[in-house]
Amino acid sequence: QSMLTQPPSVSAAPGQKVTISCSGSSSNIGKNYVSWYQQLPGRAPKFLIFDNSRRPSGIPDRFSGSKSGTSATLAITGLQTGDEADYYCGTWDSSLNGGVFGGGTKLTVL
Amino acid sequence: QVQLQESGPGLVKPSETLSLTCIVSGGSIDNYYWSWIRQPAGKGLEWIGRIYINGNTDYNPSLKSRVTMSIDMSKNQFSLKLSSVTAADTAVYFCSRGWITWFDPWGQGTLVTVSS
Numbered sequence: 001q002s003m004l005t006q007p008p009s010v011s012a013a014p015g016q017k018v019t020i021s022c023s024g025s026s027s028n029i030g031k032n033y034v035s036w037y038q039q040l041p042g043r044a045p046k047f048l049i050f051d052n053s054r055r056p057s058g059i060p061d062r063f064s065g066s067k068s069g070t071s072a073t074l075a076i077t078g079l080q081t082g083d084e085a086d087y088y089c090g091t092w093d094s095s096l097n098g099g100v101f102g103g104g105t106k107l108t109v110l
Numbered sequence: 111q112v113q114l115q116e117s118g119p120g121l122v123k124p125s126e127t128l129s130l131t132c133i134v135s136g137g138s139i140d141n142y143y144w145s146w147i148r149q150p151a152g153k154g155l156e157w158i159g160r161i162y163i164n165g166n167t168d169y170n171p172s173l174k175s176r177v178t179m180s181i182d183m184s185k186n187q188f189s190l191k192l193s194s195v196t197a198a199d200t201a202v203y204f205c206s207r208g209w210i211t212w213f214d215p216w217g218q219g220t221l222v223t224v225s226s
Binding site: 002032033034035037043044045046047050051056088090091092096097098099100101102103104 | 145147154155156157159160168169170171204210211212213214215216217218219
């Protein structure tokens, strides 16, 4: 069972917006920055968001992140079929003294 | 641009030790954390642990008794050893560079199967 809780799946039509939630606790999201990753089938995760809302170079502004309290959210606008993937949130847990990930959310672009 | 590549046996017998190495190219092992993360087939990501350039380590509490990480700056690589493996340790193992709360880049991953 993951320390961070994500919905197993979300879906939306091309061109629409989707949000993926990531719920944690005071020892992880409540205390540390959150990062997000996109994993295409059979590929390594790709870095999307760090420090809650910052994008690495090369990541389009269609991807955005936010955090409030012990929850974080990834938003994707202008959905494309190429965005179909699994999305993971991650952070540090100060009580466990270790990295933690969400269970992953499968995005389907209908 | 830094790239990471995992290497090691793809098949390990139960009760034996899994050993993997991550070779860093396109840059030197420097002031970042160097981590191992695994993913069983069809499941999510699990953080195994990390090592810093001074040799300090942090391990997942659930694996701590079986994990050892090391770093060799002269060879630009770092390593993972996981002892007493069982079928539950069968997974794709990724190495990654990162800081406290993020990981980038990632290696392509290597499948390790535990089976006799």
